[in-house]
Amino acid sequence: MSCYQSLAGAYDALIVDGAHRKRAAYLHRLLQKEKQRVETVLDLGCGTGTVTCLLAALGYRMIGADLSEEMLTEAARKAEALPENQRPLLICQSMNRLRLTEPVDAAVSTLDALNYVTSNAAMRETLRRVFKWLRPGGLFVFDVNTPYKLRRMDGEVYTDETEDSFCVWRTAFSEKTKVCTYGVDLFSLRPDGAWDRAWEEHRERAWEETELRLLLETAGFQEIHVTGDLRQSPPCAGEDRVIFRCRKPEGSQKQPQTQKRSNA
CATH class of the missing domain: 2.20.25.110 (S-adenosyl-L-methionine-dependent methyltransferases)
Known part of the structure; x- marks a missing residue:
């Protein structure tokens, strides 16, 4: 049985940690500080779409990607509460097979979605794909559960x-x-x-900070910063979750060609 095939319907009621709004607000503050206006945002491993929809309600054009059809079904139901012009585009894809219809201004991944990538090869390809679909200068923000x-x-x-x-x-x-x-x-x-x-x-x-830094650098990311959860300060000893921020260089030539939406 695949991940979240049965748990998807009960996930929001069982797993909600009370921090979704704080997490979306934290991401919004980061995105608002960007020099270039951020309009299109990828939510990688979006799950039931809570953070995706919260960011959509704040005015971002959201793309939510997840491998679980069941979780995306819950996300689609949640999105129905938004005005039609704010509803996110939801796509069923593996992280290391990410393929978008257009570049995005920023990418986020929350609530340890990237911990589900368990091999070096899959993580290397996942980060390469995120880098590919970011516009030059684009920000990538994600959190992970710590080895601790x-x-x-x-x-x-x-x-x-x-x-x-x-x-x-x-x-x-x-x-x-x-x-x-x-x-x-x-x-x-x-x-x-x-x-x-x-x-x-x-x-x-359990990804060590040094492992993720090396993989991010290999993918081409720069300006890599690690902080405590929902903070701007460095992690403390015994942190349960940390946040990585990194950027695709503005001069990068690794830019995907825009494709027709039907090819996603």
């Missing part, structure tokens, strides 16, 4: 519940692969009072 957090989760059991769903997360961290595996049991209440059970597996890679 993922190691700490080894052997833990977590639960989330609502009136009609109950979720159990069992985690295991491998020092050999640097991957934290989540086994997720989801119980959903049926109209007849019985419960359905579904299971799916999630895997997140």
Whole structure:
């Protein structure tokens, strides 16, 4: 069973951390400080589209990309609450197969979406594709769960519940692969009072700052900065999440050709 095939419908109720609006506001402040006006923004690994839609409501022309059709279905339902001219374009694509119809002014990725890229080759290609589709001078901002957090989760059991769903997360961290595996049991209440059970597996890679810096530099990014979560200051010891900011050089010649929208 693929990631989020069963969890997608219950994700917002179970997983909401209360920080979506703060995260969108943080990104908005960064984008407003850009020298060139930012109009089109890619949300890579957009999930159920909460941050995507919040940024769209702030006036950005949003493109939300995610591999999970089920998560994108939830994002599309959420987007229906926006005026038609503000609704994001949602595309079902793997991060390392990203292909857009036009360059974007900026790219963001939130809530540890990039941790789901678990191999060096896939991360290298993902960053290369983001770089390719950014306009020269474009900003890329993303957050990741830290190795400290993922190691700490080894052997833990977590639960989330609502009136009609109950979720159990069992985690295991491998020092050999640097991957934290989540086994997720989801119980959903049926109209007849019985419960359905579904299971799916999630895997997140613990990326060291030095690894990501090297991969970003290899892709061509410059001005690489790392901060604590939703802050402008450097990370502290024991941070659970950090934010990377980097930029495609203004003089870069690696620029994609605009394609017809039907080819996305």
